[in-house]
Amino acid sequence: MRTADVVIVGGGIHGCSTALHLALRGLRPILIEKDYAGRHASGVNAGGVRQLARDLHEIPLSIASMGLWERIEELVGDDCGFESHGTVLVAETETELASFRARVEDLRLRGFTHEELIDRAELKRLVPAVADHCPGGVVSRRDGAADPFRTTQAFRRRAIEKGAEVLEGVTVTGLSKVGANWRVETSAGPIEAPKVVNAAGAWADRIAAMLGEPVPLTVVAPMLMVTSRVPAFIEPVVILRGRKLSFKQLGNGTVVIGGGHLATSNRDRNETVLDWDKLAISARTVWELFPAMRAATIVRAWAGIEAFMPDGIPVIGPSSTSEGVFHQFGFSTHGFQLGPGTGAMMAELVATGSTNTPIDGLGIERFR
Amino acid sequence: MTKASDLASSYELVVIGGGPAGLAAAALAARAGLSTVLFDENPGVGGQIYRAITSSPVKDRAVLGEDYWTGAELAVEAKASGALIVTGATVWSLDPTRLVGISIAGQARLIQADRVIVATGSLERPFPIPGWTLPGVMSAGGAQTALKAQGLVPSGRTVLAGGGPLLWLLAAQILRAGGKLDAILDTTPRVNWLRALAHLPDFVLSPYFSKGLKLLREVRAKVRVIRTDRVEAVGDDRLREVVFGTGDGERRMPADLLLLHQGVVPNVNLAIAAGVTHAWNERQLCFEPVLDGDFTSSVPGIAIAGDGAGIAGGTAAAERGRIAAIAAVRALKPAASAPDVQIIRQKLRREEMGRAFLDWLNRPADSFRQPTGDTIVCRCEEVTARQVRDTADMGCEGPNQMKAFLRCGMGPCQGRLCGLTVTELIAAQRGTTPVEVGYYRLRPPVKPITLAELASLPIAEAERKAVER
Numbered sequence: 001m002r003t004a005d006v007v008i009v010g011g012g013i014h015g016c017s018t019a020l021h022l023a024l025r026g027l028r029p030i031l032i033e034k035d036y037a038g039r040h041a042s043g044v045n046a047g048g049v050r051q052l053a054r055d056l057h058e059i060p061l062s063i064a065s066m067g068l069w070e071r072i073e074e075l076v077g078d079d080c081g082f083e084s085h086g087t088v089l090v091a092e093t094e095t096e097l098a099s100f101r102a103r104v105e106d107l108r109l110r111g112f113t114h115e116e117l118i119d120r121a122e123l124k125r126l127v128p129a130v131a132d133h134c135p136g137g138v139v140s141r142r143d144g145a146a147d148p149f150r151t152t153q154a155f156r157r158r159a160i161e162k163g164a165e166v167l168e169g170v171t172v173t174g175l176s177k178v179g180a181n182w183r184v185e186t187s188a189g190p191i192e193a194p195k196v197v198n199a200a201g202a203w204a205d206r207i208a209a210m211l212g213e214p215v216p217l218t219v220v221a222p223m224l225m226v227t228s229r230v231p232a233f234i235e236p237v238v239i240l241r242g243r244k245l246s247f248k249q250l251g252n253g254t255v256v257i258g259g260g261h262l263a264t265s266n267r268d269r270n271e272t273v274l275d276w277d278k279l280a281i282s283a284r285t286v287w288e289l290f291p292a293m294r295a296a297t298i299v300r301a302w303a304g305i306e307a308f309m310p311d312g313i314p315v316i317g318p319s320s321t322s323e324g325v326f327h328q329f330g331f332s333t334h335g336f337q338l339g340p341g342t343g344a345m346m347a348e349l350v351a352t353g354s355t356n357t358p359i360d361g362l363g364i365e366r367f368r
Numbered sequence: 369m370t371k372a373s374d375l376a377s378s379y380e381l382v383v384i385g386g387g388p389a390g391l392a393a394a395a396l397a398a399r400a401g402l403s404t405v406l407f408d409e410n411p412g413v414g415g416q417i418y419r420a421i422t423s424s425p426v427k428d429r430a431v432l433g434e435d436y437w438t439g440a441e442l443a444v445e446a447k448a449s450g451a452l453i454v455t456g457a458t459v460w461s462l463d464p465t466r467l468v469g470i471s472i473a474g475q476a477r478l479i480q481a482d483r484v485i486v487a488t489g490s491l492e493r494p495f496p497i498p499g500w501t502l503p504g505v506m507s508a509g510g511a512q513t514a515l516k517a518q519g520l521v522p523s524g525r526t527v528l529a530g531g532g533p534l535l536w537l538l539a540a541q542i543l544r545a546g547g548k549l550d551a552i553l554d555t556t557p558r559v560n561w562l563r564a565l566a567h568l569p570d571f572v573l574s575p576y577f578s579k580g581l582k583l584l585r586e587v588r589a590k591v592r593v594i595r596t597d598r599v600e601a602v603g604d605d606r607l608r609e610v611v612f613g614t615g616d617g618e619r620r621m622p623a624d625l626l627l628l629h630q631g632v633v634p635n636v637n638l639a640i641a642a643g644v645t646h647a648w649n650e651r652q653l654c655f656e657p658v659l660d661g662d663f664t665s666s667v668p669g670i671a672i673a674g675d676g677a678g679i680a681g682g683t684a685a686a687e688r689g690r691i692a693a694i695a696a697v698r699a700l701k702p703a704a705s706a707p708d709v710q711i712i713r714q715k716l717r718r719e720e721m722g723r724a725f726l727d728w729l730n731r732p733a734d735s736f737r738q739p740t741g742d743t744i745v746c747r748c749e750e751v752t753a754r755q756v757r758d759t760a761d762m763g764c765e766g767p768n769q770m771k772a773f774l775r776c777g778m779g780p781c782q783g784r785l786c787g788l789t790v791t792e793l794i795a796a797q798r799g800t801t802p803v804e805v806g807y808y809r810l811r812p813p814v815k816p817i818t819l820a821e822l823a824s825l826p827i828a829e830a831e832r833k834a835v836e837r
Contacts, residue, residue: 036769043772149772228780228816252775271643273463274812276478280825287823294823297816299780 004030004165006195006350007184009172009207011035012042013148013336014328015199016155016166017343018350020076023162025351030165030191031156032172032184035270038152040201041306042336046224046246046258047148048237049337051114052087052140055313057361058338059112064357065341066114066142075340077161078154081147083251085235088118088126089138090289092242097136100241104138114140129233131289145237145248148336155339172200175210175325182324195350196325202267202305204315204329208364211322215330215367216310221265221272221303222258222333223279227296229253234290245285255296257282260333263303272303308332316342316362317349326350327364370454372475379405381696382468382481383451384459384638387415388682389674389689390487391442396693398451400704405479406446407457407470409815413443415489415674416509417682420517431544432516433537435579435682442686460813462486462642464667471817476825483669483696486639487689490632490675493654493732494789495530496739498600500628501747504607508538508629521547524624527610528591529599531556532631532730533580539587549591551621553599553612555630557733567725574722575683594619597733601626630732634676637782640810643667648803651727652679653737654788655807661713662695663688671695679727684719687712737789738796745793746786748779756790760797767791767808780816783808 006022008015011033022029033039049069051062073079091097104117118126119136126139160166167188174185181192198207205217230253237248244259261278265271279301286293309315309330319325328346331338345357383394386408398404406413414421418439429437446453454472461469466481492509499505508528514520521542526549528539539552571577587593600611602620610623633654636646645666646655656678663671671692674685690712697706739745739753751774759773767783767790770776776790777783783790787808795805 036765038772147772149769153769153772227819271464273465274461276461276467276469276822276825277828280476280822280828283819283822283825286819294818294820296819297780298813298819298822299782299816300778300811301813302811 002030002189002191004028004191004193006197007032007182007191007193008197008199009184010199010201010204010329011037011156011166011168012040012199012201013038013152013155013339014042014331014342015197016152016159017339018197018199018328018346019164019166020155020159020162021344021347022350023159023164025347027351028163030167030193031159032170032186033166033168034171034203036168037156037166038149041304042152042339043149044224044302044304045148045336046248046256047145047336048087048246048248049082049144049146050087050140050237050334051143051337052138053089053239053241054334056110057313060358061338061341061345063114064345065338068340068344069144069146069337070142072146072340076154076158078150080151080154081251082144083146084142084144085237086126086139086141087143087237087239088123089239089241090123090127090130090134091137092134092240094135096242100138114142116141126236127234127238129290129292130238131291139236143237145250151339172207175207177322194324197328197346197350198325199328201329202307204307204327208327211319211325213319213321213364215315215364217330218308219265219267219305220308220333221263221305222260223263223274223301223303224256224258225279225282225298225301227255227257227293228299230255230293230296233292240285243285245282245289247286247290255293257286265303265305267305270305272305274301274303306331306333306335314338314362315364316346316359317364320363320365320368369456370452370472372470372472372477375405375454375477375479376403378480378482379403380482380700381485382407382479383485383487384462384468385415385487385489385674386410386413386453386455387417387487387489387674387685388439388442389489389685390415390485391446391689392686393485393487393673393689393693394451394453395442395446395449396690396706397696398449400697400706401701402697404451406451406453407459408455409458410455412455413446413453414439416513418442419513424516425519426516426545432541458815458817459638460815460817462638462670464643466669469812471821474818474821474824476817476821478825482700483671485689485692485696486670486672486676487674488635488638488676489685490679491635491784492629493631493633494785495628495630495736496743496745496753496789497628497736498743499602499607501744502601502603502607503605504603504624505601505626505628508535508627511627512538512541515541515545521545522625522627525550525622526625526627527551527553527621527623528627528629529553529555529610529612530629531732532629533576533726534632535629536583536587538627538629539591540583543587543590550623552587552591552593553610554593554595555597555599555733555736556730557597558595560729560731564725564728567728571722571725575719576722576726597735630736631730632675632679633788634678635784636676636807637784637810637814639665639672639676640807641812641814642670644670644672646807648801649678651724651731653731663692664695680720680723684716687716687719691716738792739789745789746774746776746779748781748785749775751776753793756793757797760794764794765798766794766806770794771808777808782810782814
């Protein structure tokens with residue numbers, strides 16, 4: 001019988017980060033991944049490392065995560081392609097700008113200063129290519145972007161170096177309590193451990209269901225597309241509020257266009273089918289916002305399968321039914337930046353029973 | 369000239385590719401009464417084998433050979449059948465719901481099909497030798513295209529290297545058109561005969577036999593043929609000389625043009641992007657779609673005909689197209705009259721008879737498929753063989769992970785020029801098989817489209833309503 005201190009289900013950035021941080025605490029985790037690490041959303045997302053425009057419940061985790069991103073090479077032995085040029089939320093109308101102002105002031109009252117309102121001149125300075133109709137926006141200057149697959153792989157590699165075991169191509173088929181331990185049935189035989197972390201992303205509801213705590217998880221697959229190389233013209237990541245768009249130019253000159261339009265997906269077949277009508281909407285938005293992009297060539301479009309919760313924020317914390325089990329899923333299309341910090345927090349929670357990072361309001365009990 | 373806006377929003381049959389398979393399929397289906405549209409990205413139909421068949425400036429029929437001109441009949445038949453033939457139309461997406469993304473003169477459309485026949489044919493197998501990216505080195509297929517479409521014959525000192533029937537055909541065509549070849553470097557391993565011999569009787573009975581012998585004799589009479597197991601293109605800013613040899617012997621030959629060819633492989637990009645299951649063909653050393661006897665794929669309603677279904681040549685392609693079209697007719701209009709499929713299957717069997725011999729005989733050597741050192745593998749992203757091998761040693765198990773490490777296969781060609789090489793290198797390095805390693809997961813658009821083209825898609829009903837509200 002294989003045993004471990006902790007079994008982690010799911011080899012996305014969250015599972016790999018938790019595995020690394022548990023190993024750093026001297027524990028011996030086994031991570032189980034049904035495909036390979038970073039196969040789904042963690043490996044193929046837009047790579048935005050963003051504190052900007054987050055739900056209040058996530059802000060402490062996001063800020064803690066940012067600290068880790070800024071020393072990512074020290075943490076995982078790879079710079080993960082992380083570059084920090086800020087994220088800019090562009091207002092397209094005065095009304096929108098007014099609502100952004102209210103949000104920034106509210107954050108300030110709560111003691112968060114990472115979001116900063118900018119006027120038309122500062123917007124033009126940060127994003128010279130933006131269309132003239134935009135009156136301003138919000139910037140989070142420490143934000144940036146990284147290479148998602150490389151990052152997830154780096155966490156996986158470092159976790160293994162530090163003593164974690166990673167089993168890929170292995171599926172979980174059952175969970176049961178045996179004495180003080182959890183017995184995790186897998187396609188590669190059973191594993192026993194006192195603690196289990198459910199980081200199974202779009203498949204996490206199935207693990208939760210095994211524990212008798214069903215969650216209303218929706219499987220989504222946000223679409224992205226990338227252009228061929230164009231001359232460098234924009235440094236920060238740009239996002240919109242009124243229309244769905246995220247936009248960034250990578251160091252190699254290619255431009256990644258996303259924003260949350262969804263493909264149809266089938267999680268049992270690892271399959272996504274793109275919705276070109278929706279991608280055309282993204283193309284029209286870019287057409288209007290960045291006229292310089294009109295002649296750029298789209299070389300590839302794709303979508304990664306992930307979990308979306310009804311309230312758009314993740315499920316983080318102890319199981320409400322099963323002692324020793326912890327949830328870490330449902331990041332609702334914005335979990336990449338949270339990976340490093342949530343893994344550290346989760347390792348602390350699993351190892352010590354509590355954490356200094358506030359995760360109030362994120363527990364699974366909110367769906368009971 | 370058909371515009372994107374002239375197209376209906378749906379057709380019973382969409383045929384993708386206007387080579388022999390596509391032309392024959394469209395003609396048969398339209399004649400049986402299916403509303404049929406054929407898309408081809410070139411200015412005219414014909415595919416690679418009958419490229420420019422309706423417009424070639426080469427008027428002396430002997431130059432390109434009688435086989436080439438049979439393509440004209442297929443083109444005429446398709447045109448007369450009532451099928452809508454749309455040239456200059458790039459299909460950039462096909463999904464499992466049979467929604468076809470198409471672009472014509474900068475305008476994009478989405479077309480729904482009840483059935484799709486993918487007839488996107490073959491492309492030349494990558495030939496990654498040292499220096500193959502130098503100006504002055506090109507694929508033999510590229511040279512043949514220039515000959516068929518523009519009547520261009522290579523000038524200067526020209527060397528042809530590689531193997532396979534098309535290499536010899538091109539050599540003959542160049543010579544007949546008045547061109548000169550300095551040498552043919554035959555890279556086919558002699559040891560291939562061992563495997564091929566068992567299939568010789570079938571080959572002798574096949575249509576390939578006499579044609580092939582005649583072709584070889586015609587070329588050998590005029591050009592020096594040198595067997596070699598090493599070829600290298602050398603030059604500073606462009607090709608200056610070709611270095612080749614066997615064993616320890618090394619020879620150098622000054623050259624202005626080096627034409628490379630080591631066979632063709634199915635063009636799998638569109639089918640893989642549509643979700644069609646593929647398998648490794650060990651005899652032909654390539655991936656090909658898994659198909660039933662009607663050439664229907666694992667995705668309902670999508671069939672693949674022609675060389676895209678596995679390499680079998682142009683005449684077989686037309687028969688395959690007809691069989692796939694009959695299946696479409698049977699499925700959509702069971703009462704319609706269609707030719708007897710058994711007769712066509714017999715013809716196809718005869719066309720395919722000599723294939724095993726040709727495949728085994730012309731199987732390219734490992735050294736020409738699995739490069740080493742600084743030889744470029746992925747031309748778009750300039751990734752070398754050493755990088756791919758080292759990354760495989762580091763633990764990278766498949767081409768999709770390799771993309772993330774090296775960006776190989778992520779350029780505009782979407783892996784067409786490196787996919788097989790990367791798969792084979794990973795397999796070789798990790799001591800496993802191409803089946804285990806698998807191929808690139810391919811993403812649409814399968815052909816690049818501009819942001820402006822994508823933005824030109826007619827606004828969908830749902831979006832219009834959202835804006836009005």
